[in-house]
Amino acid sequence: MTISQAGQTGRTGEVFDIGYRNYEGPREGRPRARRTVYKEGIRIALGIGRGGWAKIMPWAFIVAAAIPALVLALIAGTVDRLTGGLGDEVIDLPSHGDYYGIASIIFLIFAAAVGPELLCPDRRDRVINLYLVRPITGTDYILARWAAFLTIMTLVAWLPQFVLLAGLALGAENPATYIQDNWADIPRFLASGFTLALYVTGISLAVASFTTRRAYAAAFIIGIFVISLPFAEGLSSDIGGKVGQYLSLLNFSQIPLLMNDIIFNEENLATEDTLATQLPKLTQIAWYAFMTIGPFLLMWRRYWKITP
């Protein structure tokens, strides 16, 4: 209503200071607090509610992780036409089992760049002190953040596999028959994607729990993966034998790929020359478990007794 209209109708507005009102709505306590930390972790990881720059990095990585799958899917869709129906015989297209071998470096960099954002700023800005005086403990906080990043990493790992599946299915003569024949790949890539996510989430957040600077954490995590690759592979191939196989386990970027091979029951493109694949599967699984549970416990211990 405009002022003139108000004058014509004789109605005028009044502003009242209603003063302070007590809150009488529901209070959901600790469960709500835990969900809030989890939800905020998801938002931070995707840059939601943050400025433009905070969104660019995670979404750029998500797109980058999906691009190889998209390219493979497009090739799969056109290969038969290009080869006159001899697609499978002419080109050996990478499968679901090969995908993480091709793109795992993107997931590792994503975890290094985005993971620390969930922990470092809270300690650097000391916002953590306001979290811990609310109805949550340090353990609640770190578990919720860990679960949030694991969720994101898992979804980011699964997304390109679904893109690849769609491409392979649509490229086949009969998509329904393709799915029927290859359905077992779905639980395999879901499991493999989850083991990759579990591994990189643990390492990323464990390193982030030791510094307030995101850049230091990111550099350290990338350093672990990049330096360990030539070091472990070079040393293991020089020494060879059983010792070489064990030294090969120190290639930290390969550890989730060993699980990938076990899940798909075949070697992928990235582990063809890795000596660790010759070790007993139980040893490989134990090493993966150690490298996943260890960082998790380290991270948890950092927040277990934290006080403002």
Add this chain to the structure above:
Amino acid sequence: MGAVTTLLAARNLQKVYGDVIALAGINFEVSEGVTGLLGANGAGKSTAIKLFLGLIKPTSGTAEVLGVDAASTVEIRARLGYMPEHDCLPGNVSAAEFLTHMAELSGLPPNYARSRAADTLRHVGLFEERYRAMGGYSTGMKQRVKLAQTLVHDPVLVLLDEPTAGLDPGGREEMLTLIKRTGDEFGISLMLSSHLMGDIERTCETIIVLDAGRVVEVGPVTSFTEETEAIAVEVDENREELITALKERGVEPLIDGSSIVIEGVIGDQYDLIRDALVAANAPLRRMAPRRHELTEIFERNGE
């Protein structure tokens, strides 16, 4: 929560860090209203607050909050607010979003949290600025957001740790007014930890004085600042002449800063002071019963 009148209770509360006794088995209770926790640095104020928030466990004794042992549960913190002394705000988030998040962390569902955040920012005078990133706020505005995050979930009791630290005189005045308003108008009880007596005197009804981990005084602020039997006289000029005139009339004045203090004033002495003022030709600025000052608590206990 029921009708809890004792909000905080320290019962033989002791906290020892290695060889250092931070709190030496103290006892006190805090009821509704605004209570000041006064003490020098290292007196044990922050340790006491951490114990009441359940962030650390006592060596012995209990810290009860709203009738519950603070060390036994974190759920009780949903009814408490805490404002730390240091900076604790993320610079890249708006005040509205931050407060909504803090309300949800205290257990409020998202819709209620958003509404409470806007209301609370209005009460602390930041409604117009609520969508700006807090990195661009002044120190005073940041302090107000810090206070707002303690109120957003409508707590029963708010613990403030040195709330005027780092503020200029204008900002300090605003913060003290806001604290007083929170206690008087919002009906929220507060415990204010400070080493500044002026802050405590200005805002609090009750005072607990800590010194080296021990409670040295507890009681209403007025009992420490009540009138004495002395009269304080302040004049604009001819101060020395007035002192001489008083002495000539058999009165032995004491000097206390800018005041001339005459102790044990009864009956005729008021006439003597009047006559001395006239004789000294000293323009009277102020003449009033002298009050005790909180500083005397420490002087008394230091003796």
